[in-house]
Amino acid sequence: MKIRNKILLYFSSTVIGLTLVSFVVIYYLFSEYREEEFQQQQHDKITSTVRLASEYKKQSEQLSLLLDRQDINDFYDEKLLIYDESKQLIFSSIDNLEIRRANDILYELSPNTRWIETKSGEYDVVGVYLEYEGKPYYAISKAFDSQGYSKRDFLGKLLTGLFVVFTLVVWLITRHLSNIISRPIVALSEKMSGIVVEDSSTIAISTSTTELKNLTDKFNELLARTRESFVFQKHTVHHISHELKTPVAILVSELEKLQKEDDIGRIKQQIHRLTGNTKSLGSIINVLLEISKIDSGQKVLKKPVRVDELLFDSIAELNRIYPEYTFELNYPSDSFDEDRLYIPANRLLVKQAFQNLLLNGVTYSDNGKVEVLIGFPEAGTLRISFTNHGRPLSEEETRFLFSHFFRGANSRNKTGFGLGLVLTHRIIRLHSGRIEYDNPTGDVNRFVVDFTI
Structure with a gap:
């Protein structure tokens, strides 16, 4: 069901239902009020008749008849019976209306049961025990509340008409409001389908x-x-299928050349170099596969990792492959809590990010050296900065630094695939971190990574 129809159905049915209940309650309360009011009028009539009957009971029958003829005009279709203390009938109205169960009501009336009310069809029947000038009297009245029923019927017709009109108005208003409310949702749905x-x-x-x-x-x-995941995977697949094909072909070609090489020293040197390149290439592929798993919906498996130990491991591996490079790791000069060095992370991914930053630093430095500084700039933040001395990036190049296959002007004659910083940026973001590049002085490049601890 469309949301517009649901709003129309739920809102209108709720409002109309509440209105119906309210009108029914009003009608019921009026009916109860009519009955109570009419029975009170019957009681007043009985009291007045008993008083008059007591005052004039010794006078002529003609006087009592005149009294009855006057009183009978008070109610439409009424029968009134009054009994003395011995429950003997002393007054009866002149009409022929029959009161069924009159003897039963008379029997039930007593000083302890002074009021009995019941219904006989649409007639209200009441039995009353009362005392006047110290003498007890019993009275039974049966009457039809013509005026009250007329008012009740008018109220019923009025409420029915109002309910019909109100239902129509509510339905029209609800339909209009549902269109207004659902319009942006429909527009959102249409735009989503066209994305x-x-x-x-x-x-x-x-x-x-x-x-x-x-x-x-x-x-x-x-x-x-x-879109980022799609583009990343698209570029990754393109990179693996096209860009990595060339270095793999070069590796195969170099290995084929080694088969013809006779100089053992030269062979060892070439094997050492090719092994490092192969490991580096394999690490990138492993990280790409790991990120692809994450993009497919798998959660990043994180465990507490000590950052400085991870950096030492990364430096040790790079030193074995590139012994000519220098890595310097420093802690802040002030004292700090070692527990603040732990972050929840995927060890494989973060280690690859650190290796990319370390290798990037020494590759583009003038002296083959990278300085790493661990610090705590503010509470809840662990900062790691990677600094090298070399040609800085321009402002325009900085804008595309973390784009796929981007390589700055300082990368000429440098090996690389233009993917390392993209992977690093993606890994840091997967760990809710932040990475930025800045150029504090003319010949200094610095990458700053912040993690929340």
Whole structure:
């Protein structure tokens, strides 16, 4: 069912149902009030008749008849019976209306049971025990509340008409409101169905509803992450299928040349160099596969990892492959808690990110040296900076630093695939971290990585 129809159905049925219940309650309460009011009128009539009958009972029968003829006009279709203390009939109205169960009601009346009310069809029947000038009297009245029923019937017709009109008005208003409410949702749905992942467009709808604005923002965020994952995988596949094919072919060619080489020293040197390149290439492929698993929906498996130990391991591995490079790791001069060196991380991914930054630093430095500094700039933040001395990047190059296959002007005559910093940036973000590049002085390059601890 469409959301517009659901709003129309739920809202209108709720309001109409509540209105119906309210009208029924009003009608019921009026009916009860009519009955109570009419029975009170009967009681007043009985009291007045008993008083008059007591005062004039010794006078002529003609006087009592005149009294009855006057009183009978008070109610439409009424029968009134009055009994003395011995429950002997002393007054009866002149009409022929029969009171069934009159003897039963008379029998039940007593000083302890002064009021009995019942119904006989649409007639109200009441039995009353009362005392006047110290003498007890019993009275039974049966009457038809013509005026009260007329008012009740008019109220019923009025409420029925109002309910029909109100139902129509509520349905029309609800239909209009449901169209207004569902319009941005329909627009959002239509725009979502037309989204192409490869495009850089986002969704924007005109609405003042906070929830819809948040939904649109969240969808755009999801779309951005999906597009990033799609582009990353697309470039990764392209890179593996095209870019890595060349270095693999070079490795095969170099190995074939080694088969013809007779100089043992030269063979060892070439094997050592090719082994390092192969390991580096294999590490990148492993990280790509790991990130692909994460993009497919698998969660990043994180465990507490001590950052300085991970850096020492990365430096040790790079030193075995590149012994000519120098890595210097420093701690802040002030004292610190070692527990603050732990972060929740995937060891394989973060280690690859550190290796990429270390290798990038020495590759583009003038002296083959990278300085690593661990610090705590503020509470809850662990900062690792990688600094080298060399030609800095321009402002324009900095904008594309973490783009696929981008290589700056300082990368000429340098080996590489233009993927290391992209992988690093992606890994840091997967760990809710942040990486930035800055150029504090003319010949200094620095990458700063912040983790939340």
